[in-house]
Amino acid sequence: MYALFSIAGGLSTGLIGFYLGLGLVAIVRGITGHDAYDEQVSITIGYVCGLIGWLMGIGMWGAWGREWFGLRTYWRKAPGWQRYFTFSPDHKVIGIQYLVTFIVVFLLAGLGAMLMRWELMESGMQLFNHDQYNAVMSLHGILMVAVAVAAVIGGLGNYFVPLMIGAEDMAFPRLNALTYWLVPPVAAMLLATPFLGGIEHGWTAYPPLSVVTDSSQILFGLAVITFGLTSILGGLNFIITIIYMRAPGMTWGRLPIFVWSMFVTSWMALLYTQGFAVALLMVLLDRIAGMSFFNAEAGGDPLLYQHVFWFYSHPAVYIMVLPGFGIALEVISHFSRKPLFAYRYAVGGLLGILGLGGVVWAHHMFTSGMPNYLHGPFLVATEAISIPTGLVFLAALGTIWMGRLWLRTPMLFGLAVIFNFACGGVTGIFLADVPTDIHLQDTYFVVAHFHYTIVGGEIFGLFAGIYYWFPKMTGRMYNEKLAQLHFWWMFISFNVTFFVMHWPGIQGMNRRIADYPESLENVNLFVSISAFLLGASFLVFIYNMIYSWIRGPVAEANPWAARTIEWQVSSPPPVENFPEPPVVRGHPYDYGVPGSVHAVFPGAATIPAGAGGGQ
Amino acid sequence: MAAATHAAHATHDSLRIKRAGLWLFFFSETILFGLLMSARFFLEGIEREHLDQALGVGITSILVTSSVTAYMAETAIEHDRRSDAMWWLLGTIALGFIFAFGVGYEWATAEFTRHEAFGTVFFTMTGVHAAHVLSGVGLLALVAIQLGRGRFSSKDHWPISGTIMYWHFVDIVWIFFYPTLYLV
Amino acid sequence: MRRHVISAAVLWVILTAIGEALAFADLYPTVGSTEADDFDRIFRILIVMGMPVFTFVIAVLFYCVLRFGSFGMPAGDGPAYRGTGPGPKVWLAVTGSLALTVMIFPGLTGLAKLQPDKNGNGWGEPNAELVVRVAGFRWSWTMEYVDAGVTVSTAQGKELVLPIDTHVKFEIDSTDVVHSFWIPAFRMKIDAIPGRTTHMTVKPTVLGRFEDDDAYRVQCAELCGLDHSTMTFPVRVVPRAEFEQWLQSQKPAAAAE
Ligand code: HEA
Numbered sequence A: 001m002y003a004l005f006s007i008a009g010g011l012s013t014g015l016i017g018f019y020l021g022l023g024l025v026a027i028v029r030g031i032t033g034h035d036a037y038d039e040q041v042s043i044t045i046g047y048v049c050g051l052i053g054w055l056m057g058i059g060m061w062g063a064w065g066r067e068w069f070g071l072r073t074y075w076r077k078a079p080g081w082q083r084y085f086t087f088s089p090d091h092k093v094i095g096i097q098y099l100v101t102f103i104v105v106f107l108l109a110g111l112g113a114m115l116m117r118w119e120l121m122e123s124g125m126q127l128f129n130h131d132q133y134n135a136v137m138s139l140h141g142i143l144m145v146a147v148a149v150a151a152v153i154g155g156l157g158n159y160f161v162p163l164m165i166g167a168e169d170m171a172f173p174r175l176n177a178l179t180y181w182l183v184p185p186v187a188a189m190l191l192a193t194p195f196l197g198g199i200e201h202g203w204t205a206y207p208p209l210s211v212v213t214d215s216s217q218i219l220f221g222l223a224v225i226t227f228g229l230t231s232i233l234g235g236l237n238f239i240i241t242i243i244y245m246r247a248p249g250m251t252w253g254r255l256p257i258f259v260w261s262m263f264v265t266s267w268m269a270l271l272y273t274q275g276f277a278v279a280l281l282m283v284l285l286d287r288i289a290g291m292s293f294f295n296a297e298a299g300g301d302p303l304l305y306q307h308v309f310w311f312y313s314h315p316a317v318y319i320m321v322l323p324g325f326g327i328a329l330e331v332i333s334h335f336s337r338k339p340l341f342a343y344r345y346a347v348g349g350l351l352g353i354l355g356l357g358g359v360v361w362a363h364h365m366f367t368s369g370m371p372n373y374l375h376g377p378f379l380v381a382t383e384a385i386s387i388p389t390g391l392v393f394l395a396a397l398g399t400i401w402m403g404r405l406w407l408r409t410p411m412l413f414g415l416a417v418i419f420n421f422a423c424g425g426v427t428g429i430f431l432a433d434v435p436t437d438i439h440l441q442d443t444y445f446v447v448a449h450f451h452y453t454i455v456g457g458e459i460f461g462l463f464a465g466i467y468y469w470f471p472k473m474t475g476r477m478y479n480e481k482l483a484q485l486h487f488w489w490m491f492i493s494f495n496v497t498f499f500v501m502h503w504p505g506i507q508g509m510n511r512r513i514a515d516y517p518e519s520l521e522n523v524n525l526f527v528s529i530s531a532f533l534l535g536a537s538f539l540v541f542i543y544n545m546i547y548s549w550i551r552g553p554v555a556e557a558n559p560w561a562a563r564t565i566e567w568q569v570s571s572p573p574p575v576e577n578f579p580e581p582p583v584v585r586g587h588p589y590d591y592g593v594p595g596s597v598h599a600v601f602p603g604a605a606t607i608p609a610g611a612g613g614g615q
Numbered sequence B: 001m002a003a004a005t006h007a008a009h010a011t012h013d014s015l016r017i018k019r020a021g022l023w024l025f026f027f028s029e030t031i032l033f034g035l036l037m038s039a040r041f042f043l044e045g046i047e048r049e050h051l052d053q054a055l056g057v058g059i060t061s062i063l064v065t066s067s068v069t070a071y072m073a074e075t076a077i078e079h080d081r082r083s084d085a086m087w088w089l090l091g092t093i094a095l096g097f098i099f100a101f102g103v104g105y106e107w108a109t110a111e112f113t114r115h116e117a118f119g120t121v122f123f124t125m126t127g128v129h130a131a132h133v134l135s136g137v138g139l140l141a142l143v144a145i146q147l148g149r150g151r152f153s154s155k156d157h158w159p160i161s162g163t164i165m166y167w168h169f170v171d172i173v174w175i176f177f178y179p180t181l182y183l184v
Numbered sequence C: 001m002r003r004h005v006i007s008a009a010v011l012w013v014i015l016t017a018i019g020e021a022l023a024f025a026d027l028y029p030t031v032g033s034t035e036a037d038d039f040d041r042i043f044r045i046l047i048v049m050g051m052p053v054f055t056f057v058i059a060v061l062f063y064c065v066l067r068f069g070s071f072g073m074p075a076g077d078g079p080a081y082r083g084t085g086p087g088p089k090v091w092l093a094v095t096g097s098l099a100l101t102v103m104i105f106p107g108l109t110g111l112a113k114l115q116p117d118k119n120g121n122g123w124g125e126p127n128a129e130l131v132v133r134v135a136g137f138r139w140s141w142t143m144e145y146v147d148a149g150v151t152v153s154t155a156q157g158k159e160l161v162l163p164i165d166t167h168v169k170f171e172i173d174s175t176d177v178v179h180s181f182w183i184p185a186f187r188m189k190i191d192a193i194p195g196r197t198t199h200m201t202v203k204p205t206v207l208g209r210f211e212d213d214d215a216y217r218v219q220c221a222e223l224c225g226l227d228h229s230t231m232t233f234p235v236r237v238v239p240r241a242e243f244e245q246w247l248q249s250q251k252p253a254a255a256a257e
């Protein structure tokens, strides 16, 4: 009931806002002597007003908006599961909201991949026409990018960063709720595009194509700009939280590595996300206002877009993968029952990626016809980035070496991150090398590279995190047998699918095509079948999650005997996180160090079981 | 000790945190404006079309003045001089409007169109900046309304300070935009 | 400890030996030009250099999982190595020098060969024996043999004919959106962008034609909308004499138009 009321309220104020926007445009255009309705302008203004209406209706007005006019604020409180449908300030609620939303989006986008692989089973056209293929391909790309950018940060980050640093909540709880509630409109708009003409230009939206293509580009642009806004605000919130809200004693040298990865990722989001927004803003202005950023005849330049776009979208790949690294290292340390090896170097590696990540963007433009003198510096910078990335590998390998590896599902996924990313990273070197990239650019070699890095590095990390923290988030234990089945099934079919995919790329199969030379039919059929197997593995996951959440055995507070603070409170944690505020005394990963503790609750009568770590 | 830290946590929405958040927001906006400026140089190098220099100097000095009045408003509320603060706020709002009208006038009389490259960057940069000025005016109006209804004192005036920080920031952006558009 | 190091190292060596077989495998489409030769060679060098990095990670992972792993909860904690010794520094030095090597060779050296002119927009010698002006449009190409005044297009000829052992320079631009001019048999591509001319020079060394081998095709390699996937153009490499003949045969047709 509450849930329905909350969503319906948001939707209706959103609609009212939208029509107010349309009316506003009509009035202004009427006064200035134009037609009352212009599709692109009206939709844009209507969207902006509708978005504000939606936010206010969903609960921001009561919790925040009233304050701007000096009125008393209030929160709508809903019982049980219904609180997930309200504008809630609790970071744990927001974390679940993010996580569930993005898993649904992930499955839908994965379904799109399945359809693409269906079309690609044979050369020639079967399932789709060219237009539909492009629409599905672009939608798959942009939805997955959104998932990869926000699922871990928004979901696991929100839930666990405050818990791991011993804070009660994020620094700006209302801003946090705002960043989440901006997401549903983004998802809705993107998912609506196939029915309104489809995105024609891939996730990269290069002009002039994106300027001349039909009108669902407007939806794409507005959705991406909104999404950028949530990324920036979310990043800001994390940075402030991590700087100012750490528990006493939680020094920078004692910060769990997952929190470090969130910190670095947030800086990336804050620094670079404007690039995507500005790039699409320029496209929208070219479209709506007839400006000439990219119109070569009037002095514009299509390459401007590519520079601005990749200025964001290269750092974005690290926004995607660093949380994956963070989770992998976190899990690897706990499940090896050893301190994280070379902790300082690992942190240095993350910071090094942050520093270098911003100066390599043009490696996506090696064949774009940019001036020749730019290639050398970008080649060097790009290959230099493998050095800080290597430090993450050093930490992982050093930790498992001589460890007591406990091969539960989270650990398996964590190790898989390292395995997969070794392959994805090394193929990155092939692409960073200009002489080889000239041939490989825009082929399935690139597609294989980035699925290895994103899926192999981040999505595997996401699953590691989901399994690892499932008992903490839901208070119930997942089914280990099914989880291991999911892991092996996914791991093997993933590697088969995408490892083989390198080869058609070298052979001359380019990306983003619905039809290809007949000589490549066999290998594509093979890849498709393997991809279907990969897709099917998620059925196990879905079943396991839903069943265990409802029926699973009740979980202990600390089933992994892990040392970090989030495991020292009940599962799930109480609303205020800590009945007694924690004080940090030592390093989070000091397994095997006699007498060391990470955190204690000085106010509590007894220290909860497992606080000292492994036996 | 434990109780003290707990209390510290409870007031986490403290001033320090809010101010730091605002600074980060400015930082992020700086990149936005920086990218727009880079686009200007990328497309047009150091070329420039003819612009009304007198108008440029005029609106720039108005915006700078408005920063001073905004500062006065903040000082006034810090000393609980609420009616002074009100007048300074209203003055700032007025100057903001004059600036926006100046930009509008420049738009109306410009000798180039938005369909050519310089026009494109000129209208985009001034447009994005003017949108910030207008939202600043909106925020100032909101705090002025609250001030009128009896809120704020020397102890509780973060909304005013925050808004005025934002105002200064938007002003500083113009200090960079003005030469890139008018003087280069 | 010593024993573990040796066993893991042996595993690494074995895996590397297996992996390096990839360097000898023929993964590539037809080698049609000197540039294609260079590409295959550099690609192989990168496999040789990259494979040990990859197998190192894999070897350590597998060794630890098989040797130290257990499905039940481990009885105790592992040794508390923190990595404060020289290990990380050695790692940094090794990966650093590896990265530096890859940058210089085959990276920058290969680049220097491709870009004799630092201020141009494209690959290869700016001067060539034959110049072909290419225009991409949605969704096909026109090619103009500048000196001969011959133009081929979908309507006219529909085949890009090139003489063997000749430096051919393509000057490429676009009339609408961004396309990319790519011939897999030559391993070369560069974008066709409205508003600027890019170029690439190739030297075909092997006779071949599209009908027998689809690596001999111009393929658009930048998403350009509806018919992007079919924006191809057949290529035929012929002996020089035959080329001259063909050029002559195209001329009257062009005049008659
Ligand atoms: C999570 C995402 C992610 C990550 C982390 C990376 C990481 C890297 N990527 Fe990738 N990339 C993408 C996602 C990602 N990429 C995507 C999505 C695209 C396509 C976009 C599109 O066009 O749609 C792309 C495209 C892309 C291109 C452009 C291809 C083209 O279109 O022509 C290039 C070229 O340089 C490149 C290079 C690299 C390099 C060098 C790294 C490096 O960071 C890798 C570093 C890691 C290692 C090298 C392995 C570990 C290191 C060691 C074990 C140490 C020792 C090793 C050495 C010294 C070599 N990537």
Ligand code: HEA
Binding pocket: A106, A107, A108, A109, A110, A111, A113, A114, A116, A117, A137, A138, A140, A141, A142, A144, A145, A147, A148, A201, A202, A203, A204, A447, A451, A454, A455, A459, A510, A511, A512, A513, A514, A531, A534, A535, A536, A538, A539
């Ligand atoms: C996070 C990022 C991510 C992820 C996880 C994936 C996952 C997959 N991708 Fe994707 N991909 C991209 C990011 C990603 N991709 C990007 C950025 C592009 C570039 C787009 C562009 O060029 O613009 C791309 C492009 C791309 C292409 C190239 C298209 C082209 O260029 O023409 C292909 C082709 O095979 C492909 C395949 C796959 C497959 C088989 C999976 C599999 O891993 C998917 C696994 C399957 C599922 C997840 C489905 C599970 C569903 C069910 C079990 C049914 C239940 C469903 C419901 C209840 C709703 N992807």
Ligand code: CUA
Binding pocket: C136, C137, C138, C139, C178, C179, C180, C220, C221, C222, C223, C224, C225, C228, C229, C231
């Ligand atoms: Cu032309 Cu793709």
Ligand SMILES: [Cu+2]
Binding pocket: A313, A314, A317, A361, A363, A364
């Ligand atoms: Cu990149």
